[in-house]
Amino acid sequence: MDVKGQVIAGKVAKILIRQKSGERIELGDLLVVDDEDGYSIMKVYDLSYGSQLQKSVREMIAGMELEGHGGDLSFFEPELRNYIIAEAASLIHITSDGTKKPKGLPTFFSSVQLVSGEHLKFLIKPKNPLYLGKVRSGSKVLDVDVFLDATEILPHHVLVPAITGRGKSNLVKVMLWSILDQDRYGILVLDPHDEYYGRHKQGLKDHPKSDHHLLYYSPNAPTGTNTLVVHLETLLPRDLSGIVELSEAQQEGIRLFYNHFEEKWIENIVRGAELRGVQEQTTAVLQRKFDTFLGVYVGNDDNLHCRNRAFSNTAGMTTVRDITKALEEGQTVVMDTSMLHEEAELLIGSIIVRAVFQNHERAKASGELGQMPVVSIVIEEAPRVLGETRGSNVYSKVAREGRKFKVGLIAVSQLTSLIPRTVLTNMNTKIILGNEMATERKAIMESAAQDLSMDNRIIASLDMGEALVSSNFTKFAIPIQIPLFEDYVKEQTQGKKSPDAKTSFAGVDME
Ligand SMILES: Nc1ncnc2c1ncn2[C@@H]1O[C@H](COP(=O)(O)OP(=O)(O)OP(=O)(O)O)[C@@H](O)[C@H]1O
Ligand SMILES: [Mg+2]
The missing domain is CATH 3.40.50.300 (P-loop containing nucleotide triphosphate hydrolases)
Known part of the structure; x- marks a missing residue:
């Protein structure tokens, strides 16, 4: 087993793990810890420094190093006295009966390893x-x-x-x-x-x-x-709702055009047809909107055209x-x-x-x-x-x-x-x-x-x-x-x- 660290303290949402010297635990790492009836997969959410040495001693050691008084500091046993603490929380608990939501803590002092394919064998391929x-x-x-x-x-x-x-x-x-x-x-x-x-x-x-x-x-x-x-006749007034911004007068205008001309409502708006109850100005605005959004306009040949050819009144x-x-x-x-x-x-x-x-x-x-x-x-x-x-x-x-x-x-x-x-x-x-x-x-x-x-x-x-x-x-x-x-x-x-x-x-x- 490739040991990455050891559980040293904590609570359910914050299990503290001391990182083994020479190993590297990353943010987001998935770690595995054995417990009584199986194992748990934990995720690392934070990392911090831990040290056995008092802050003042650490400051002094750093000072000695920085100011060229380094010398032999090995008596401080750095790998024993200074380390990294990973904070993790369990994601899932796996037992021989299946998988469970994590409810307890891993065994105190148990060692942790990096997750491997073996640990994820409980994951099965879905049908689709x-x-x-x-x-x-x-x-x-x-x-x-x-x-x-x-x-x-x-x-x-x-x-x-x-x-x-x-x-x-x-x-x-x-x-x-x-x-x-x-x-x-x-x-x-x-x-x-x-x-x-x-x-x-x-x-x-x-x-x-x-x-x-x-x-x-x-x-x-x-x-x-x-x-x-797309044929313009397949478009209904309600397709515009929540997509094209329309004033109340414009919505009403569209409703009247649709009631009157049915599937030819857009064509008639674009042609600027007159219709009782719809102000000329409203029709003109709608005309402009269909020109901008759909690219549809009346050409010199009096036919309807579409700039991007995505809409048509013939095809x-x-x-x-x-x-x-x-x-x-x-x-x-x-x-x-x-x-x-x-x-x-x-x-x-x-x-x-x-x-x-x-x-x-x-x-x-x-x-x-x-x-x-x-x-x-x-x-x-x-x-x-x-x-x-x-x-x-x-x-x-x-x-x-x-x-x-x-x-x-x-x-x-x-x-x-x-x-x-x-x-x-x-x-x-x-x-x-x-x-x-x-x-x-x-x-x-x-x-x-x-x-x-x-x-x-x-x-x-x-x-x-x-x-x-x-x-x-x-x-x-x-x-x-x-x-x-x-x-x-x-x-x-x-x-x-x-x-x-x-x-x-x-x-x-x-x-
Ligand atoms: N999983 C990946 N691994 C490696 N490179 C990637 C991956 N996904 C995307 N890229 C690189 O990043 C570029 C942008 O990706 P993509 O177009 O999917 O981003 P996007 O989030 O859809 O961007 P936008 O917000 O501009 O639509 C890709 O052309 C590719 O070079
Ligand atoms: Mg994209």
């Missing part, structure tokens, strides 16, 4: 594996894969919070790759940076099963993929239906919205999500929901639609009620504090990457499945790709290292080692 990365102890990566069960976590929403550039999109790409060939999940990716499909670099298109499981929609689609063009009648169908067949649909105005992206998403939601509501009513795949929507910068100041929209509806209908969100967010607490608490799995902003960490920790109050400093210091997985479906918050997508793809496609062949994490029964 969704890959996240490997178990991490401090900054050391263990060869133990971490999976969650996609069927469990996706309908209950996943939140990926972190400041910019910490690897949020990279993580979501890894997750989606790992379930791409399973047809029990329909995934809609609204991709404002066109980074998921991999048009110019590696991406989901490189998955060996992408032919049958992946669809790509883009306003300028490469050969063999699909043109993202795209089946787009929403096709995408919805693909999702219901368990495919992954990536929509390149990089050329679209933010509102246009959210509106197209809104039409599709509304259609999916209706299908699932109907299926539930007729008792057929069990046969339907889980549909999950990846939304980057989620506060755009889930933010406190946003009115209700279909995305917030999914966040609040989706799980009853097997529709969930994978919400990527830099500013979690803008999302209402009730919505955050509903997001049962959080994959927390590094975050230096205290207010953001607070919002994330307060709504997490486990008590992460002691992880505050650890979250602040997470490096690229390092994360903490806190979920109702894990028994403790698991520290992980997410692979770089490109490395993961290489490993997967070169048929080296499949992560699912190994010990891996899953929900474990625990008292």
Whole structure:
């Protein structure tokens, strides 16, 4: 046994361990300590100096060294008298009967070692594996894969919070790759940076099963993929709610246009049609809004045009239906919205999500929901639609009620504090990457499945790709290292080692 230190004092939430000289215990390390009926895994939350020497003596020794009176100080037996104390708390207790929440203290004076794959053998692979990365102890990566069960976590929403550039999109790409060939999940990716499909670099298109499981929609689609063009008639006034800012007069104007012109309401607004009850000025503002957000205007030829070609009054009648169908067949649909105005992206998403939601509501009513795949929507910068100041929209509806209908969100967010607490608490799995902003960490920790109050400093210091997985479906918050997508793809496609062949994490029964 590779002893790292020894338990010397403490209480349940703060077990004190003296570090063995020559060993190095890090913040976030997972340590193992044996006890009467098994062993416990502890996590290191803080480090401090300990010394047998009085402060004045230590000051004198430092002074002698600094001022050149060093000489032979070995009689102080530095490795015995000066040491590092690690503060740790138990995460889980493992016995021959299974795993339990830690309730007691480890045996006094017992020695501790670094966690190894052997200690994590109780972690079993879930039935529907969704890959996240490997178990991490401090900054050391263990060869133990971490999976969650996609069927469990996706309908209950996943939140990926972190400041910019910490690897949020990279993580979501890894997750989606790992379930791409399973047809029990329909995934809609609204991709404002066109980074998921991999048009110019590696991406989901490189998955060996992408032919049958992946669809790509883009306003300028490469050969063999699909043109993202949505017929204006598929857009309903309620799709705008909580996405496009409208005054009361404008909302009323839209209602009247819709009542009068039905599915041709947008076309008539854009053409500046006169309508009783709607002031000319209101129509003009709406005209301008549709021009800005959708890029739709009347050309010199008197036809309707769309600057980014994503909306049309002649083409795209089946787009929403096709995408919805693909999702219901368990495919992954990536929509390149990089050329679209933010509102246009959210509106197209809104039409599709509304259609999916209706299908699932109907299926539930007729008792057929069990046969339907889980549909999950990846939304980057989620506060755009889930933010406190946003009115209700279909995305917030999914966040609040989706799980009853097997529709969930994978919400990527830099500013979690803008999302209402009730919505955050509903997001049962959080994959927390590094975050230096205290207010953001607070919002994330307060709504997490486990008590992460002691992880505050650890979250602040997470490096690229390092994360903490806190979920109702894990028994403790698991520290992980997410692979770089490109490395993961290489490993997967070169048929080296499949992560699912190994010990891996899953929900474990625990008292
Ligand atoms: N797990 C990882 N391991 C190593 N490098 C990574 C990892 N994740 C991300 N990176 C590196 O960091 C870069 C940024 O990652 P990514 O685009 O996923 O960040 P992000 O959080 O989505 O950023 P943004 O807020 O800008 O969307 C990647 O291009 C990659 O080079
Ligand atoms: Mg990103």
